[in-house]
Amino acid sequence: MTAPDASTSDNPSPELDDALRRAAQTPTLVIACDYDGTLAPFVDDPTRAVPAPGAIAALERLAGLPRTTVALLSGRNRAALAQVSGAGAPVVLVGSHGSEWEGGFDTPLDDDEVARLARVTADLEEVASRTPGAHVELKPTAAVLHVRPVSDPAQRETAMAEAMAGPAALDGVFVTEGKNVVEIAVREASKGAAIERLVKQTGAEVAVFIGDDVTDERGFARLRDQDIGVKVGDGQTLAGHRVADIPAVVGLLEQLARLRA
Numbered sequence: 001m002t003a004p005d006a007s008t009s010d011n012p013s014p015e016l017d018d019a020l021r022r023a024a025q026t027p028t029l030v031i032a033c034d035y036d037g038t039l040a041p042f043v044d045d046p047t048r049a050v051p052a053p054g055a056i057a058a059l060e061r062l063a064g065l066p067r068t069t070v071a072l073l074s075g076r077n078r079a080a081l082a083q084v085s086g087a088g089a090p091v092v093l094v095g096s097h098g099s100e101w102e103g104g105f106d107t108p109l110d111d112d113e114v115a116r117l118a119r120v121t122a123d124l125e126e127v128a129s130r131t132p133g134a135h136v137e138l139k140p141t142a143a144v145l146h147v148r149p150v151s152d153p154a155q156r157e158t159a160m161a162e163a164m165a166g167p168a169a170l171d172g173v174f175v176t177e178g179k180n181v182v183e184i185a186v187r188e189a190s191k192g193a194a195i196e197r198l199v200k201q202t203g204a205e206v207a208v209f210i211g212d213d214v215t216d217e218r219g220f221a222r223l224r225d226q227d228i229g230v231k232v233g234d235g236q237t238l239a240g241h242r243v244a245d246i247p248a249v250v251g252l253l254e255q256l257a258r259l260r261a
């Protein structure tokens with residue numbers, strides 16, 4: 001699926017314009033925005049990726065409107081996202097691709113998830129106990145087996161294989177396998193799951209999601225028919241709309257704030 005031609009910062013496409021008008025009139029609205037490459041230009045030093053002029057002001061203006069929830073949804077950890085963006089309440093900051101939440105959106109694990117995480121952790125610790133140098137890192141919703149410090153490559157491989165065949169194969173877990181590391185989560189962390197959670201907790205009839213990168217496709221993929229996906233820049237996308245660049249995103253947010261005010 002290909003989004004229509006990119007609109008410029010002054011001039012959204014007629015389709016996008018219609019979509020924004022529809023979003024502005026919906027009783028309860030969620031606006032979720034990626035950060036890097038969507039609101040802030042890429043720079044060599046990621047700690048200096050400041051927002052484009054007007055970006056945070058537009059988000060805060062929207063977030064201050066009734067029944068309007070605005071979230072920044074980033075792969076950065078939440079603390080780094082807060083620092084670099086300068087954004088804070090009423091804008092909701094969601095870090096680490098949707099695994100770090102705050103405020104009223106931070107819901108604790110339920111009994112099943114707690115039990116599953118205990119099982120995963122125990123299984124991984126058993127693997128680690130047989131593998132000198134391996135260790136298990138605990139996160140709020142996941143356990144992570146690290147085998148990088150294991151000196152024997154065969155032992156490293158065996159430990160990874162045991163983790164994949166054991167706890168990673170359980171029902172209801174979400175597995176991210178990297179080089180010498182496997183993370184097993186009991187709650188899905190993705191931009192798609194994060195948008196669904198925002199929609200569920202607010203009851204929003206319409207969600208707007210804006211992003212520029214491959215990871216944002218997991219967000220666009222989960223949007224409902226009535227939701228509005230906006231891809232920033234070139235590249236294949238599942239989003240229904242496209243804008244050319246970051247200034248166009250700021251223009252879009254300002255327009256949406258004007259229409260909804």
Ligand SMILES: [Mg+2]
Pocket residue numbers: 034035036037038211212213
């Ligand atoms: Mg991005």
